Amino acid sequence: MSLQEQAFQSQEMRESFVIDTKEKAVWALRKLAKIRREMEENQSIADKEIERIKLWLEDVNGALQKDAEYFESLLQAYHRMVLEENPKAKTIKLPHGTLKARKQEPDYIRDEEKLLAWTKENQPEAVKVKENVDWSTLKKMIVSTENGVAIDENGQVIEGITVVDRGIKFSVEVAE
Template sequence: MQGGRMMNILANIALKNLGVDIEDEQQKESWKIENDSQADWALDKIREAKAEFRRFEMVVNDKIAQLQEALAAEKEKMEREVGFFSGKLAEYFETVPHKKTKTQETYALPSGKLIKKYKQPKIERDEEKLIAWLEQNGMTELVKIEKRADWATLKKDTVIDGERVISKTTGEAIPGVVAIPQNPEFTVEV
């Protein structure tokens, strides 16, 4: 919505000052900046458009911050309420007969279920100690070895020829490596 308004403002300025309608594709294609004065005017228009966007962005970000504050307050209220009633239901759950399985206990009610799940223990591993133990006990088949190319070092020994990446050492195109050409990027600094 804001981008459309911004384009309308710029279109009116361009039509008024340069006699070009930037909404008209034919005029947009045929119009050209012909001197430093027009180029400088265009830079001013870019600067103004960016300043207007930054102002609009600041207003939107302030509104977002207000809404996020309101949402956080409501979330905190909901979490307190859910925590209170969940605690009371957990107390009640312990006083009623419920179904038990190996992994959980349940108690069904018309509006939902009360469930107590048994979790598997969380396993933390020290890979170095674990690998050393596996190797000491002859279980090397359980040790994974990951092979990776050292691209950072290899890259220093390459030259690009079109889409091919050539090794300076061997003179061969390196299989599995492709150079994808990129278009140059034109930027305007204001």
């Protein structure tokens, strides 16, 4: 029998298998526990290999990174020298790359409390007021739901909420 025929036969058996007794459920839980252990072992092996490869990459690229930083610093020094002679030489095109110099926006270190107090007093139009629903408080006020409609404790329909019944969630916990 070919692998394809075995796979087809196995699929047919899976489709016809039903758990209808406690014994079959116990067997299925044992099988599931074994499968999960094997998956964890595979993950562990993969994690170790990934870590080994990361260490190798750090090792082989470490010296290369130092060389790259060295040449970048030399190129930056060259570009500074060219900029001193010609302030318009912000871009230098070369056969194997381009050197670019761009003025950056300043960085602002902010003390939010002091800044907010000053802004409220001096530039109130630059203050944002953000309103949002306190969902945990509102959720406690929802008394009942019918046909996807949320109702508060006074019987008023709460607009903006559609209740979706999610049914029963089943999960399987396998004892280790």
